[in-house]
Amino acid sequence: MSVPTRMPAPMPPLPPLPLPRSPGGRKGKSPKKKQVNESISTWRLTDRIGYVMMWAAGLMLCAIGIGILVYMAFKGVQYLRPSLIFSSPTAEIDQSKSGGFFDPLIGTVLITLIGIIIATPIAIFAATWIVEYGRPTWLARLIDSGIEIIAGTPDIVIALFGLVLFQQGIFGWMSFTATGGAVFGRSFLTAGAMMSLIALPMVFAATREGLQSIPAHVREASYALGKTKAATIRRVLLPSVKANISTGAALGMGRIAGDTAIIVVLLGASLTLDPEGDVPGLNLLKGTGGTLTSYVYNNSPAGEGNAPQKAYAAAFVLLLIVLALNFAVDRIARSGAKTGLETSRLGAR
Amino acid sequence: MIEPREQAAPPAPGSSEPANGTVPPPIRRIALDRQPTVALPPSQDAVAIANTSDRSLAAARRPARGVAGPERMRIEGLNVYYGNNHVVKNVSLPIRQGEVLALIGPSGCGKTTLLRTLNRLTELTSSARRDGMITLDGSDIDSLEVTEHRRRVSMVFQQPNPFPMSVFDNVAYALREQGAKRPKKKVLEPYVIEALQRAGLYDEVSSNLDHPALRLSGGQQQRLCIARALAARPEVLLMDEPCSALDPKSTNVIEELIVELRKDLAIVIVTHNLQQAYRVGDHVAFMYLGDLVEYGQTDALFDNPKAARTRDYIGGAFG
């Protein structure tokens, strides 16, 4: 067997790259640390004004955020007592006798859980369908705009709509039904169902974004192994957007915990939990109650309770809950980075 | 005649093995209890001469040509269109076990499209149409269930594309049958390790199989993808420029692996590197603008190309 004798000629070596020179000539630094440090004094005036305004905007937001936090912490720590958290509220004019906000705290936790438990699966299914199937296109677009409408609807409108909806006879099992057959329409179940609409767009958007950022070749790799589309979605795609889903869910929970309108209209915004019926557990869900938001509102100077100190304490606890959820969002995103699951790296290669 | 895969182990006396030359019974599904059909690659690798540009050395290190085994796939008058774009034109090729078929040709000539058609991945592209006949072990591939077909004809892509999960799960995913009860991790472990060993990756990842696959180097990722493809015990392995993103050392490891694997698999490799085609290919097919211009034994095609186009293309690479 003959072997050709000539081989491709080797490439001539490239000339060395010129070393970058930093303007302003920072002397005495090792070349590694050299950086381009242009001075804004060389900028045009409009650019300089814009630059200062960007700084100012950022600083102002920082100041507002820290201001709220410090003020609430100051007031909260001042008035918050363990007894407030663990005792139920009572309707008393005298502040010293009106109890704590144990019931509203439970109410917040309960309504948040109900809302997110309803919202998450629906949002995941919808997002997965849109990204992975999305045919016919008009239906995908319709669903997309539907969710956009939900996201854009003010919560008070959602609440009113929910009230009308759940006062229909077929939803009688969800709330208190009077002897005449009139359906009350207000309960943890009905309020939670409407709250899920508050969280749904966030979980949906996060999931969709995550799925869209998974490059097509990951799906192809799975199909090429003889996997069905369903298996690919379940075993590859959804696991890799877990962090996105959790982030969306935590954000959605924050929104639910902070909502007031739906609580006032659909939960009754009562001081204590008022179970309905005698099936333990279900009676709580069918019953009405209040949350920290309605408690704060009631006890603020605007409400009837007028116990501003307790309002501050409850508001502080609410703030802590929402901050904890935001912190969780952060942690989830970062733990994704640790396992290499974060979607940004998916597209990196 | 190469032994069909079922005879890799010496047949039991008096067994009714088919005579040489008959097609061995195809493997219809992943059988976890099957003996490995592929020997482990030799531990000592010839990395030293990996990056040689000396063709005589490269040729010298190439193991003896594989012996053509039974024909596993046959392409007959295949045409593929993307919309009105006729991308693969009337191509007919045999794909045999025991040898490596190297597909070469300039960029855009339809090599990837041809491979994807063999794996039925083109069916995922809505604009793609194909006609002509492709058979796998004598039966039309369209008559097979598509997922089963893709298990038997596995594909490794140009870009390493591990799943965003651990090294272990990447390989285990290929092993798990969908729908059926999912085997436990303990049960799968030996098969995962074996697949990683066959792909020559195990030594590098054995300390931590839970390492995220996306944190491996490009070469390791590609070998992981090969391990993943091998884990399902395919009969035909399609490789689309598997080394284009790799350094010479990883390329060498993968070339060794390909040569090792061809005993038990039919392998089709697309490559832009003619020396690689020369090193690993037993047969070479040269495509140009969708046409199959020339197909022949590697030596014959490289030393004495019949078509002028082939001569031009090869001449451009080998001087």
Ligand SMILES: Nc1ncnc2c1ncn2[C@@H]1O[C@H](COP(=O)(O)OP(=O)(O)OP(=O)(O)O)[C@@H](O)[C@H]1O
């Ligand atoms: N999904 C697609 N839709 C439409 N046209 C496509 C698609 N994929 C490939 N093509 C076209 O098909 C032709 C062949 O592409 P193909 O990827 O098979 O070439 P190739 O030989 O693999 O090239 P390369 O060596 O650069 O990878 C090209 O002209 C390309 O534009």
Ligand SMILES: [Mg+2]
């Ligand atoms: Mg290609």
